[in-house]
Amino acid sequence: MRNFVSARAQEIPPSGIRKFFDLVLTMEDVISLGVGEPDFNTPWNICESGIYSIEQGVTSYTSNRGLQTLRDALSHYLAEHYRLKYSADDEMVITTGVSEALDIAIRAITDPGDEVLVAQPSYVSYAPCVTLAGGKPVPIRCTEKDHFKLNPDVLAEQVTAKTKALIINFPNNPTGGGMNESDLKAVADIIIDHDLVLISDEVYAELTYEGSHCSAATVGDLRERTITLNGFSKAYAMTGWRIGYLCAPKDLCDAALKIHQYVMLCAPVMGQVAALEALRSAEEDKNSMVNEYRLRRNLFVAGLNRIGLPCHVPEGAFYAFPSIEKTGLSDVEFAERLLKEQKVAVVPGSVFGAGGEGHVRCAYAVSRKGLAGALERMDTFLQSL
């Protein structure tokens, strides 16, 4: 029998966290700092709207773009919170999570052979999605020295005649790094000079702890070449509802919409109704969750530094990314031994690509008590080395 698996599917590596996942499942009493989602439940008013919509028989397809009411509310929200001006009618698509938005954005712009720059360490999907679209992912290393910001010089070095686009994600998973307006201005010129598309995944925008989030499309003349991705998962603790969105100038948006219409048709309607409720009435719930993450960040990062794992202060998201180089272990060894010996799950930084090695990702979307327990165990582990 032939090998039926396509060359492309063979080419993409299996997810690096799978092994840990399986190991954790066999163990009891694990404190997991490995979870990339909020530990809060979705605020009840949002859930209730979703439930009520089902009771009312709102269970059909929506338009490909998504519910008009949701897009109108979103357009208004983005303008008010981020100074982003996107038309609800032809510059916006509601997607099944940001994951789908990312996929259709990449497919909308990538031709075979195109190089797509990926600022790393990054969320694990970016490079494989580029590969699946026929493009070639090119990592751009963001380092601790630069506070995990995208360094314009490093970026410029990697641009070639084949470079089509750049994917960034700030506040960043896994580093917690952020880019403010002047940081973005510094890379905007390179993007424009080389005529690149910018895909900016801003799903952690609401989880910005110092100052306010600067959306890439508001910087200089970037808007006309930027695809902004965002969603409801992180800010409103709505991961399981799978609602994200893509905003872009009409031509780019139309291309993404075409793909969305063939592969997804529309995002689940009950999720869209719930997302609308989130925009209408969950501002306070969101703020109190964000505030709690900030307090936990301060506690946890101080704790890491105290026990001897140097960690820069993450500006956003809910991840700390301490260096474990001093232990002499590789990040994979560190994570494996910490899990087996002290039952704390963290994710090795190398899973997230270039620049991640020598670090581990610790999600602090965990109760303060859980974080304190994890720090204690990590301290014991470090002292045993």
Add this chain to the structure above:
Amino acid sequence: MDDKDLELLRILEENSRLSTEEIATMTSLAKAEVERRIGALEATQVIKRYSTVVNWEKAGNGEVSAIIELKVSPERDFGYDRIAERLSRFRQVKSLRLITGTYDLQLIVTGKNMQDVSRFVSEHVAPMDRIRETATHIIMKSYKENGNTFFEQPETERLPISP
């Protein structure tokens, strides 16, 4: 009163047993600064006192609480304030509010048992001057107090590791 003070109040309202050190780390303030600010909030009585949310039903001491509503004839020059002040002196009155609607004042009263509450209302509250009518609602069960639910909520299952 600035943002940092408000932040301290929110933290303490949620858990007043945190150490000064923990609060200092969480808020990125120096320990002495946290102490100074909390001291000032106590001195100005913004912080009235530190208390505990108790699920008395679970504690099983058999105490009974009731919501008492009163129709009151207001006094010239004083409105409801003077009678409210008198009512507030009773230890049994845990909360007291002026409200809109059919009744004027609303009290939360607790006692050792039903008789205790009913004696308090009939002997002390109802006979007071200017109180025209009372309505007593015994609280049968508390589900939520001051933002704290008394339901045991199951942990939601999350994947142990996700990207």
